[in-house]
Every structure is written in C-alpha cells, then in structure tokens.
Amino acid sequence: MTDVRKVITLNRLRAQMLDETISPAQKKYYLDLAQWLEQQNIQTAEEATHSIRNTPYYDGAALAKELDGIHLRIKAARELGFKDVEELYTKRYDKLLSKGLKEYAFSQEWIDGYNQAQKLITRxxxxxxxxxxxxxxxxxxxxxxxxxxxxxxxxxxxxxxxxxxxxxxxxxxxxxxxxxxxxxxxxxxxxxxxxxxxxxxxxxxxxxxxxxxxxxxxxxxxxxxxxxxNASKLMDVGKLEQWNRASCIAVPSENSVGYDFIAMKEVKG
Structure with a gap:
C-alpha cells in the first residue's frame, strides 16, 4: 500500500466515524478529499500535502468543523424555540459557506454576529x-x-x-x-x-x-x-426509579474559552 493510499484510507475512516446528522460538513469533506486524492497521479503523503495546497481542501477541514459547529447551534436554537437565534445562525452559516474561512471567520462582521447571537440568547x-x-x-x-x-x-x-x-x-x-x-x-x-x-x-x-x-x-x-x-413503601418505590441522561455534543466555543455542550437526545441509562 502506497503512502497516499494510506492517506485515502485514513480519510475514509474519519468520514465513517462521523455522524452525518451531527457533522455533515466534516463527513463530506473527508469523503470528497479521499475521492479527489484517488483521481490524482501522486504516490506519497508529501505529494498529497503539496497537491492540496492551492485547492479548497487545504483549509477545508477547519471550514467544515466551523460549519458543523454552527449547524449544531442552528439545531439547538430550533429545538429551544429561539427562532430569531436560529435565523441569525443560519445567515452566519450561509455567509461562511459563501465567503470562506479567511474572509468571514476573522472579520468584524463575524464578531458582531457572535455578539448579537449572545444578546438574543441571554434575553x-x-x-x-x-x-x-x-x-x-x-x-x-x-x-x-x-x-x-x-x-x-x-x-x-x-x-x-x-x-x-x-x-x-x-x-x-x-x-x-x-x-x-x-x-x-x-x-x-x-x-x-x-x-x-x-x-x-x-x-x-x-x-x-x-x-x-x-x-x-x-x-x-x-x-x-x-x-x-408509608415512608418505607415510598423508599422502595423510589429505588425502582430509573434516571435517564442526555447525550451531549461538545462544540468548540466561539469565544475560545472552552466548549458548549448541546443536549441532542435523551438516552437510557
């Protein structure tokens, strides 16, 4: 197996490990990258790294990760009933997708949008x-x-x-x-x-x-x-109670101080 074949296999494994409902952009990125590498006439990992330098795949992983973070926030806002927050994050998602990471994610417009979302959520x-x-x-x-x-x-x-x-x-x-x-x-x-x-x-x-x-x-x-x-009977009944827990997704916080934990679904436990 050549070095580039190992890279292709690794990217497909990464895609396989990602849940499409949670990380759709990242899953697509790794699948597309693997397919693109197969179509190139390259043999080594070094050649693969060099070949993607001037393509959208170069910073595509970071872009996909940011898109998925916003995707989860849109979903969370929808489930919480925060329609204005959902609309704001949807606009941020579309702008990031169209403008790209460098032009939008490091702009004042990005910061202003984040602050606006925080104000709405706080309210x-x-x-x-x-x-x-x-x-x-x-x-x-x-x-x-x-x-x-x-x-x-x-x-x-x-x-x-x-x-x-x-x-x-x-x-x-x-x-x-x-x-x-x-x-x-x-x-x-x-x-x-x-x-x-x-x-x-x-x-x-x-x-x-x-x-x-x-x-x-x-x-x-x-x-x-x-x-x-009937205290003893109540205690016996209480022992039979089963507690559930929430399955959470940890999303890197936009203010870079940690993670936001978004409850996606309740699971038995």
Missing part, C-alpha cells in the same frame, strides 16, 4: 427564568396556607412581572409560545387556570382566595401523616 434565557419565577410563585400562592409565606410569594410574583416588563415583553406574549408553556408541565386546564390567575392579578394586583385555608392546612397535615406512615 431568551432571562425570559425563561422570569417565567419560571412567575409560575413557581403562582403555585406557592395556590397551595401554601400560611399567610406570611403567601404574602412573600405575592411580593415575589409582583417583582417577576416587573422584571418581565423591563424586558419589554408581556406575559400574554410568552404564554402564546409553547416553549414557555411547556416549562409548567401542567395540564391544559391547569395552564388555563394559571393564565387566568396571572391576568387577573395583573389587572387588580389582588389575590382572591377561593379556597378554605383551614381545609388546606388539614389536607397538608393528612398527607404528611400518610407519608410518614
């Missing part, structure tokens, strides 16, 4: 964090009978709604997006009750009690006593 994460606070305090208000703790939750709910207003986004906008409503993990009726509660609270600033607090206290006490009585 969406802030929205999610505030929405979670709104829902958590709603739940506390609904189930906690102690007046002092309820008042604290009402105060926190007010603060969360104020923080949302500072972002110039309304609660009604967020609940129209399933990305946010899925965070509640509640039923359709439960979600409707949550939305109605918050909308009424925003209008009046008052929490109207519709439940008997004394009855709620009795119910909590009853559940607590039952849990103590």
């Amino acid at each position: 969406h994460l802030q929205e999610k964090e505030i929405f979670a606070r709104i829902f958590c305090n709603y739940v506390r208000i609904a189930i906690i009978p102690e007046q002092k703790q309820r008042q604290e939750s009402i105060k926190n709910l007010n603060k969360a709604l104020e923080d949302l207003e500072k972002l110039d986004v309304s609660f009604s906008e967020l609940v129209c997006n399933k990305v946010f409503t899925q965070l509640t993990m509640t039923t359709e009726d439960g979600l409707k009750h949550f939305i109605d509660f918050i909308e009424k609270f925003q209008k009046s600033g008052i929490v109207v009690d519709t439940k008997d607090r004394d009855q709620l206290k009795k119910e909590q006490k009853r559940i607590g006593q039952w849990a103590k009585k």
